[in-house]
Amino acid sequence: MDPVIVVGAGPVGLALSLALARQGVPSVVLDEGPGKDEQRPARTVVLREDTAAFAERIAGTPFDALGARWSGWRSMRRRQEMRAVTFGPELPAPLHVAQHELTGALREAVRRERLIKVAVDSRLDSIEEERTGLTAHTRGPKGTWWRGSYLVGCDGPRSTVRKLLDIRFPGRTAVERHAVAALRTELPWPGEALLHRNPPWRTSGPTGAEAVARPLPGGVWRLDWLLPPRSDLVTPEVLVARVRETLAGWCGGSTPPYELLDTGVHTVHHRLARRWRVGRVFLAGDAAHLLGALGTQGLDEGLRDADNLAWKLALAWHDGSRRVSDSLLDSYQAERRAVVAGRLRAADQALPILRGGKGLRSYVPGSARGHDALLTDGHLGLGVLGAAGTYADSPLTPPRTESLAEVGTPVAAPVADVEVTDPEGSFVRLRDRLGLGRLLVLLVAPGTGVWERKHWMSAGLMPGLAAAVTALPHEAELLVAESYPGAAAHTVLLIRPDGHLVTALSGVQPTELREAARIALATPPQHDDEPSTGPAATKPGDRARE
The missing domain is CATH 3.40.30 (Glutaredoxin)
Structure with missing residues (x-):
């Protein structure tokens, strides 16, 4: 059998290739870049405990040195603490890591894996599918034809694979915008993450102002500020003023020493591809979905795509498609698309309530404490906004029988780690x-x-x-x-x-x-x-x- 072609060398594409190699399946990763990643400390990801475990497992190394596992989480509204969470055995801490650190660890694991070939400076421009496989063509200094058994587009929001398949990508643009900064400083709550709504020191800006502080290793923090819709451009001067104002508000009125490492503006879009599979071609990660409002994590879902698809492709690859039915490969779309669609629906329903709009707010009773609980769920991977998805309606889920035993894990949900x-x-x-x-x-x-x-x-x-x-x-x-x-x-x-x-x-x-x-x-x-x-x-x- 020919290798699986993975288009895109971001975290999802690299994770998929490693997951396939772990099951004895060779792959070719088409990287349109030079094989290096820009270091952006302000571009970070939060991985749920089981998703972080998946990434560590396929990379063959623990990630504790790469990121931070928080000791706790607090949410505040003005000067009042609304909720405090302490992480431990009953509620494992998520992993907060700079994306370039995560990608670098996966790249290093790929370099050690003999079943994976990475082709840099290789931009896909055509796909030709046949009965027994497919051929992909890349352009660039090393432009050539690649023969594969299957192809997976992990090539981001502007996916070439999705465009070549003519798959629609409907959704909402600029659902949320955040100013972001990574800085090295000391805050009064080392190791804890904080969500602060309507901080009292804000003398201007929208009523629903929101600031988030999340620790990284080495005394580094990522700070986010929710921007109002249709706001002006965030100039460096405005961002520095916001950094100083926020740090002073959290540190008793005076701005502590800090080192500004990186800044940016993060715009959240919500989109969902109509189809995730066409014949031997699949979509995964940002090529298939975009989400991220209310603290939800798109990359976390992308890694779940890779985990779900890898074992199904591996089974089909080893079997030569002789006994493996199309319904197994179709179940990837049925399972993963349904979970992400549910996450997007939950976020769309919560946004009018949490951001002060009308709509559902007039029908669903809410309180400040309930709003903070919803936001905490999104940030920590809990509840309808963030909990790991189940595949109860999947064609791969057997019907209930009289011998079914009730356990702490619902059928089709991820098992507990014992x-x-x-x-x-x-x-x-x-x-x-x-x-x-x-x-x-x-x-x-x-x-x-x-x-x-x-x-x-x-x-x-x-x-x-x-x-x-x-x-x-x-x-x-x-x-x-x-x-x-x-x-x-x-x-x-x-x-x-x-x-x-x-x-x-x-x-x-x-x-x-x-x-x-x-x-x-x-x-x-x-x-x-x-x-x-x-x-x-x-x-x-x-x-x-x-």
Whole structure:
């Protein structure tokens, strides 16, 4: 099979290529630039805890040194504290990182990966699809033709791929505008992020003035100020005056010493591509959607696109499209587009309420405290504005059965990260086993943690469960956990390669487990005379090396 062509070498394109390589799939990344990224400290991203874990997993390195994990979050209105959040095991802190640092870490991981080829100074200008693959042409100093099995456009808001496919990209322009500054200084709340609405020192400007301070490593802070609609250009003088006024307001009336590192104006657009797949071509990241109002994070959703699409493309690539149905690849659009559309709808409904307009405000009762809760949800990845999406309406989600066990994770939602015992008998985190192209079967078995795996593999439910896992229609790994949130003993969880829960069953139910796996993989029902394909089949990584 030919490699997957990834158009765009931003964080989403690099993450997709790494996620494919982790599953034994080669790729070519077409980078229209020189392979370097401009350092902009004021251009930062906030990643939810599980999305940051995905990025760390595919990069093969922790990101704690790159960014900051906040100790807490506070929201204030004038001089009153409206809400305080302390991060810990129950609510893990998000990761705040400069985008060029994130991209640099992913580029370094790509350089170490033999299955990924990066072509710099290569701008796509045409795509020709055939029955067994496609061809892409690039222009530039090294313009040439590239042969691929699939192509994914991760080439940003002005996506060439989207334009070549003639896909509409409707939405709203300039939903919000923010003045942004990155500076090194000391604030009275080290390590905490702050959302301040209607700060009392503002003597001019809109009633709904809003300032946000988010810490980065090395004493650096990113400060954002919400700009009024149709406001004048933000001159350097105006921005410096706003920096000094804000710092003085937060530090008791006098401006502390500071070093201004970077400034800019960030304009938020809301757009959603009509289609995310046309034949062998897909869209991901900003090429497929734009969002970011009320603290929501577009790059976070783009990384989720990569995680969702990678295992499906890998399955199709290794199978040569002989058994993998189109419905599996179609499910990428069905799942991801629905989640992003829901996020955009929630933001559009909340904007009139939070920004002082009319519309829904006259129908939905609200208060200052409720408004701050909504904004906090967007900034911290909670609630309808920010929580990780579920795929309950996906064609890959099996129907409820009598054997369905209720656990703390809804069906089709991302699973919780718990300690598990892997096939080698080592204690690892559940998320460490994701993204390898295989299903995970997790047995909740209290008490097993004190015994070596070899002692309980032949006891109790394990022999029957091991046989059921072997009979699944795709390679699966059997894991055991002492506990899982909300799960009773002997609950069996079936988990997709991207970490979403397929089903949870009470005890060992071989037939239902197999049927749930079949639906999750969009595999046609197997007839009795067909050979079984389970863990005995060649592993994805082995096939890539043949």
